[in-house]
Amino acid sequence: MPLSKIYEPIQQDLAKVEDMMKSVSQADLSWLPKQLAHDLRDSGKLAELLTYSLKGGGKRIRPALTLLSGKSYNYNLDCLLPMATAVEIMHTATLVHDDAIDNSSVRRGRPTINKVWDDDKAILLGDYLFAKAGELVSTTQNLQVIKLLSQTLMTITSGELAQSFDAFNLEQTRQHYLHRIISKTASLFSLATESGAILSQAPGKLVKALKEYGYNLGIAFQLVDDIMDFIGTEEKIGKPIGSDLAQGTLTLPAMLLLERYPENNPVKELFQNRDRQKNIKLAIELVRSSSIIQECYQFASDYCAKACRNLNLLPDNASRQSLINLADYVIERKR
């Protein structure tokens, strides 16, 4: 099912999220004295950076999750709108910093901020976006989601740090991998759904159910992302394939490959800094010609099934159906 169909129950409000993103791009600094705000905007070219990074053509899954979760109880757009926008902006900020860290040139088929401008601008733009997310969430006046946003960013950066310290390290367990993707990806999905539930005043059980749904969906999402890095095409995934291996990031397909071929393994070779290009190519070919991809998809499907089971408590309405369909979409999206 195409995303446009899945998004139907919240279509109009998702368009409002898009409008809010556009207004963020105008770099409002209205709390400052007029001339100061003008000078900063003018000389900083901030609006240009914001526009470039926020229009990016993402699938807007995270804000959609917030809005759909909000439909589980007393839908309150005044709070859900800034929350959903904040979640997407925080996501954008992490991508901007990730691209600088990984020295990536292409994202979603377009040159990255660090490529068009430089790392310095990427660092500062990301910081601005984190702050903007914080400001937007403060307008909900809900202390619980305000704190959650900060904690989620701490979780994400802890996961990214773990990944950075573990780069080119072969001694990693599946649990390490799972914990890494929970913290760097699933935690934000979970923030999206949990905050939607909290802001619609849903009872604790529903909040918990939607939080768990977000976690499980996020794990599945990242598993599929990591699969795509082996079986996708640059055109489809918007960046070169094999990027994870090139960064020294051990994902599940690479782990399974290491388990199957403990000797003369191209992942081992390339992590030990031997003939990187050749070994990345070799690893991709080996994974593709094995049943590893099948196995990884099975993991992803299991998490999606779990996610759907988390929805049993929810009222049976169109939005719940969309959340179920979204779980299917995550598995099918690029297969």
Next chain:
Amino acid sequence: MPLSKIYEPIQQDLAKVEDMMKSVSQADLSWLPKQLAHDLRDSGKLAELLTYSLKGGGKRIRPALTLLSGKSYNYNLDCLLPMATAVEIMHTATLVHDDAIDNSSVRRGRPTINKVWDDDKAILLGDYLFAKAGELVSTTQNLQVIKLLSQTLMTITSGELAQSFDAFNLEQTRQHYLHRIISKTASLFSLATESGAILSQAPGKLVKALKEYGYNLGIAFQLVDDIMDFIGTEEKIGKPIGSDLAQGTLTLPAMLLLERYPENNPVKELFQNRDRQKNIKLAIELVRSSSIIQECYQFASDYCAKACRNLNLLPDNASRQSLINLADYVIERKR
């Protein structure tokens, strides 16, 4: 007057800020499942990075400002403590990112995070610290200071972006410079004082007075910092002198030098990428042997005097006297 004397009215509580910084260093991720939190801390070496960056031996002027401002009305340590800590942590985060951006090797006489580890760790550590500041402020449950924190970070990054885009640009006015230092430095001083006043439930007039005091003190502080980059020693300022010129940052002393010697100016030469080392040395010598430093100190003194006038409304107690003495300290600190 030494800082220890100035800090007397808040000495014990400033020690509690230090304790809170230490507990932040332990990388509490207690909202996560236990095993996940353990794995992230363990593999991410987060605590090590936090400890290194937070013990750094700063003068803790910003948290002191929050506590002293809180003494202007109903001193409420439960709120002031996390706020003061958050302000210092946000300050640390901006330094960590700045050092990565400027490729600096030394800060406060110690190797920088980007030097001991690398840029990637510096970016992620800074992000974690921003988030931690947000979490700490959320515990005050005061929506006004929560929003102020985010807006201040937006102001700071806008100023840093302006500085980054204006690097090696000779066409900058004094107003540009003033606006840059207001946004990158004075805004955080002002957050420190304003939030202290807000959290002590001070009436609007006092809040405004302390906010203005913070602005003016912050401007003076940065002016002196920019002077020190010309007349200091590496030992005193904890980093190489001439760093601003090396980064292409046009500060007031350099601007005045350009005004005085429009022809054959070493700043002009080095901004046009000619013989950088020689021209930095030449510029420093010229500034030192002129009355430019005197003139810059006059500007700084004027702002400090303004800051002190902002305090007229405050109750005449030991904390107000400390705020006055702090203004003197800012001018005298490294002269």
